[in-house]
Amino acid sequence: MTLYKIDEVASECNLTKRTIRYYEEIGLLSPQRSEGNTRLYTREDIERLKKIISARDVLGFSLQELHRYIEVVEMLTGQRERYRNITDLEERRRQLEEIDETLGKQLDMMEGKMRTIQSFKEEAEQLRQQVRKGMERLGSESTERAEADY
């Protein structure tokens, strides 16, 4: 399994090394270390990081909110002892209901954002039409003058 050092990760993800260390500092990452304490990232670490910055940039999640997001995903992909070991059925049901609610809210939020972006898109396209028309008019005016030269 190939392992990457922080500089490679930084350039692949378009982040600074400082940012990556900061994300670890606040608990969003936890790569393994070499003998000499150098951070070593797996491909999974990197994909996870990419998703994090994607959620940050596109969904506008704060780094705090990203904790919650990661928690939900890891709970459901069963990567956490904490959640696998809950045997009490009522406890587990409450957990699932809470997650379901969180997912519902996030879905609503995403649909809202999509609609808003869609309307911005339509406005931008319309503005672009206007610009194109304006440019055409300019084009014909210069053509007229050129013809007049003949």
Add this chain to the structure above:
Amino acid sequence: MTLYKIDEVASECNLTKRTIRYYEEIGLLSPQRSEGNTRLYTREDIERLKKIISARDVLGFSLQELHRYIEVVEMLTGQRERYRNITDLEERRRQLEEIDETLGKQLDMMEGKMRTIQSFKEEAEQLRQQVRKGMERLGSESTERAEADY
């Protein structure tokens, strides 16, 4: 024409008064004033403000980037002397081409965001399926006995 004071605007837009004054401070707004120097907002001012916060929240524009956005819209809706008075054809063509390019970039960006959100949405929906299945299993198991592997 009805005019609004800052408190009404704040509650309608879900912003604090401080935020609204700050946005004016950095040049995003410029409402008229009363005799006694009280800020008075028109309905247009308010709609403009709503669009600003929408672009801030959904498109993730910084307040600096919003300046550019506003500039483009106002140039095209012809609300600015500065742009209406450009008579030099070459100058005007360059302006239009620059705006066209800006709009193109923004459209690309928006399409990218929509795709990303779409994929997040699909993931969230899939996770939700899993949660629902897990809850169903809990429902049937509660009569029998737990064999929880999830």
Add this chain to the structure above:
DNA sequence: CATAACGTTGACGTTAACGTTAAATAGGTA
């Protein structure tokens, strides 16, 4: 017209999300 409620301008404080620098250690290369 008194007075409470609201508005205005500074000015300093706060928080998230990093940037920068320094001093020490690790890892790769001739």
Add this chain to the structure above:
DNA sequence: TACCTATTTAACGTTAACGTCAACGTTATG
């Protein structure tokens, strides 16, 4: 082994986007 580049921790600095006061003027109301 000597050297050079990359990495680590620790600490302080910075910037955007507001929050929070204080001191004072304005507006609405009984």
